[in-house]
Amino acid sequence: MEIFDTTTFIPPFALDIDLETGAMPDATNHLVRNASAMKGHYADSAAFDALVANGDPLHYEVFEKPVPEEYGHLMYCISKLQPGKVGDEFFMTKGHYHTVVQTGEIYLALAGEGFMLMKTQDGQFHYERMQRGRMVYVPPYWAHRSVNTGSEPLISFCVYPGDGGHNYGDIETEGFPGRVFEKNGEIVIE
């Protein structure tokens, strides 16, 4: 159990989160991914190349004020995924496993609508609807990717273990077992 001895002592703190917009004014880390960061992730590579050539728009952002990346601490963030499509496929995040694959994550959606796609390394697939007030439990071992199927940003508050880390693993090569498209005005996962 010696990993427990490495947990850093810090004083408590608080910060404000706008529960309508997800604004976190005290965030000190701001991860920005434009469309070009998603190369290889969408089914329609011609539509993707056109989107990048046409201004490479903002895709998603993550806001956080980090704590020690250690056992016992809890990382938290605001995730903000823009609405839009690449061809018929809705905008999504890269998705990740945790480096310590046995660590889960909680997402509490504050605004927008979409899905959380989840998969395991042995091929299981699951998705849950996201909308304001919906909490998605991403258990240990499940990679997770959010997808925005609405017309406004999909905004979530997330919490995960400080020692969890991020691992893109097989996602860049294998993707997820399901993609979310708009076809004939309907949202379909296939």
Added chain:
Amino acid sequence: MEIFDTTTFIPPFALDIDLETGAMPDATNHLVRNASAMKGHYADSAAFDALVANGDPLHYEVFEKPVPEEYGHLMYCISKLQPGKVGDEFFMTKGHYHTVVQTGEIYLALAGEGFMLMKTQDGQFHYERMQRGRMVYVPPYWAHRSVNTGSEPLISFCVYPGDGGHNYGDIETEGFPGRVFEKNGEIVIE
């Protein structure tokens, strides 16, 4: 690192939380503490006895749908603390350390107003204001107790490590280094 191997695999799930009232219809655990559960915690024991004799009102509740209490999982809850006073002292929760003292907790206040009081086993004391949208980071090693200084329930969404557990430790005998009173119409911590 053998503790990692004990993390139970479960499928993902989702549930709804009303971001205004904290209602969690899918909760399967409902902890209820009436005033009498708080014996010994308030400064004015005569006022406490009178409150209990006068109907022993609801004090606080915790709503949750449990996941495995193991490393890598994340427990979550809605905490709902009623408004009121015992003599001049505002209603509060018992407060706890985690059994694994090196595990922290995140509280996101949804409604009401009050304070999170925090202390360490070696006597450090810290408090943070709670109000809608305020996230309090309770780091590893800090015991924590919430106090309702408003006229409506103080409602928070909480997340903590699955292996954290609860330990009332020295709180029942030592209390916290500060108490929250109303004196001459002012909120004071002393």
